[in-house]
Amino acid sequence: MNGDFLALLPKAPLAQVSASAPPIVEGTTVFAFHCREGAVIAGDHRATAGNTIFSDKTEKILELDSHSLMAIAGVPATAFEMARTLQTTFEFYRRSQLQPMSLLAKIRALSQLLRNNIPATLQGFGVVAPIFAGIELSDPKATPCIYFYDPLGAQFEAATYAGSGSGSGSIKSVLHYLEKWGDPPPAEMSATEAITLAIRLLMTAAEFDSATGGVNPERDMFATIKLLTRDGIRTVDVKEQERCWKEKAR
Amino acid sequence: MTEEPYRWLEAIGNRREYIRDQIKGGTPVFAVSRPEGILLLGVGQGQSKIFEIYDRHGFAALGHPVDIEKIRQAAIEAAHMEGFNRSSKDVTLRRLISFALSTTLKNGFEQIFSPPIMVESIFAELGDTAGEDVLVRVHYDGNHRYENDGIVIAFWDSRREEEAVNWVRKATKAKDSLAQVASVCLTAWQTLVDNKGFAEVSPPDEPLLKIEGKSVEAALLDRKLTGSVHYRSLDLNRLKS
Numbered sequence: 001m002n003g004d005f006l007a008l009l010p011k012a013p014l015a016q017v018s019a020s021a022p023p024i025v026e027g028t029t030v031f032a033f034h035c036r037e038g039a040v041i042a043g044d045h046r047a048t049a050g051n052t053i054f055s056d057k058t059e060k061i062l063e064l065d066s067h068s069l070m071a072i073a074g075v076p077a078t079a080f081e082m083a084r085t086l087q088t089t090f091e092f093y094r095r096s097q098l099q100p101m102s103l104l105a106k107i108r109a110l111s112q113l114l115r116n117n118i119p120a121t122l123q124g125f126g127v128v129a130p131i132f133a134g135i136e137l138s139d140p141k142a143t144p145c146i147y148f149y150d151p152l153g154a155q156f157e158a159a160t161y162a163g164s165g166s167g168s169g170s171i172k173s174v175l176h177y178l179e180k181w182g183d184p185p186p187a188e189m190s191a192t193e194a195i196t197l198a199i200r201l202l203m204t205a206a207e208f209d210s211a212t213g214g215v216n217p218e219r220d221m222f223a224t225i226k227l228l229t230r231d232g233i234r235t236v237d238v239k240e241q242e243r244c245w246k247e248k249a250r
Numbered sequence: 251m252t253e254e255p256y257r258w259l260e261a262i263g264n265r266r267e268y269i270r271d272q273i274k275g276g277t278p279v280f281a282v283s284r285p286e287g288i289l290l291l292g293v294g295q296g297q298s299k300i301f302e303i304y305d306r307h308g309f310a311a312l313g314h315p316v317d318i319e320k321i322r323q324a325a326i327e328a329a330h331m332e333g334f335n336r337s338s339k340d341v342t343l344r345r346l347i348s349f350a351l352s353t354t355l356k357n358g359f360e361q362i363f364s365p366p367i368m369v370e371s372i373f374a375e376l377g378d379t380a381g382e383d384v385l386v387r388v389h390y391d392g393n394h395r396y397e398n399d400g401i402v403i404a405f406w407d408s409r410r411e412e413e414a415v416n417w418v419r420k421a422t423k424a425k426d427s428l429a430q431v432a433s434v435c436l437t438a439w440q441t442l443v444d445n446k447g448f449a450e451v452s453p454p455d456e457p458l459l460k461i462e463g464k465s466v467e468a469a470l471l472d473r474k475l476t477g478s479v480h481y482r483s484l485d486l487n488r489l490k491s
Binding site: 005008009066084085088091092095096098 | 298301302303304323326327330331333334477479
């Protein structure tokens with residue numbers, strides 16, 4: 001009765017990999033940065049296995065509960081399962097304990113899943129390096145926090161931005177530049193400006209990384225962009241992204 | 251001695267009497283299916299009586315707080331395991347009650363050497379329309395029945411419970427606001443607690459949304475909420491009549 005959903009699940013044996021293992025599906029650009037209203041979390045839609053494009057309609061920004069999000073980079077099978085486990089874990093805790101799980105506990109829950117996944121990570125077929133964004137609801141003055149993880153489960157708080165996936169290198173450079181010399185820097189941007197920046201960043205990442213894609217406003221293909229504020233999570237729909245793209249992002 | 255059949259029957263009879271006697275001080279809880287969703291309502295003094303179970307499921311109960319907690323936890327665990335292993339659509343009251351809860355309650359009731367589970371309860375499942383809502387009245391011995399007319403009350407006196415359901419049915423109209431429905435429920439609550447007859451009671455002109463010295467607890471399984479979670483607590487004082 002301690003609100004631990006994982007304790008209810010049977011212990012699964014460690015996965016084994018063989019020489020005939022299926023191709024690993026990975027390659028991504030996901031990122032999060034602070035803006036004036038809260039935090040923007042965005043990602044492309046492409047899933048690849050080697051040189052093969054598996055899908056251009058993959059959702060990589062997953063809502064875990066009303067005030068927390070996970071952006072996944074790495075092997076989707078493991079990442080989706082982690083997100084699903086966290087969704088149930090957070091809701092199970094909130095309902096059974098009659099209070100929401102604290103932000104620190106949520107952050108550690110993801111860290112714990114990554115640690116449990118170390119055998120698959122070390123064997124090279126289950127690597128996941130997610131970004132987590134959430135807000136401490138018990139603190140009325142709290143603002144959204146962004147954390148990024150290494151595949152072994154270490155967590156790091158991002159003061160301004162975080163990026164993960166094969167295409168994140170180029171956009172982290174852009175975000176660093178904007179934080180230093182941008183006018184305004186991303187943290188002072190309005191929601192509209194931040195959405196516009198997110199689309200531009202994904203277009204930039206796709207330019208340099210073949211594993212990033214599925215975002216092409218010219219072909220009516222838009223990103224997944226979510227805005228986390230104290231009021232909850234708002235998904236920036238295609239119409240709003242289209243408006244931003246037509247008005248500003250071009 | 252209880253191996254003898256007539257002794258066992260006597261023991262079960264005594265147990266039933268004991269449970270009824272223990273629950274006697276409990277106050278009623280309500281579930282009413284409306285176009286906006288399912289309204290759950292109870293009145294207490296510090297102890298909660300209305301709970302969220304799963305995305306579209308709520309629970310209201312009277313009885314021993316520890317036993318209410320046992321049933322609540324069992325329902326939450328069963329619902330989340332089913333939702334995780336299959337999907338949230340597979341979490342249905344029919345399966346939850348038939349396979350997880352009623353057997354637990356019945357076994358608990360018939361284990362005459364262990365403490366009984368003293369809970370009278372209501373389970374509610376939100377459908378896409380009021381006609382698809384599922385309301386179930388569950389008794390301490392695992393006996394349960396599905397209610398089709400959208401009004402369920404749990405009380406320790408079954409005769410009075412039925413009178414209250416009939417009165418609430420007559421007193422509520424299709425176009426009533428949630429505040430008016432809550433007011434009708436609270437009027438029925440007061441009538442049951444005061445042990446008065448329903449013949450001379452009529453719905454109040456001014457909505458009755460609080461009970462002096464008690465805390466009114468209400469929640470709505472809200473049909474309009476677009477996310478997966480449909481349960482939300484209601485502040486009756488902020489409802490518009």
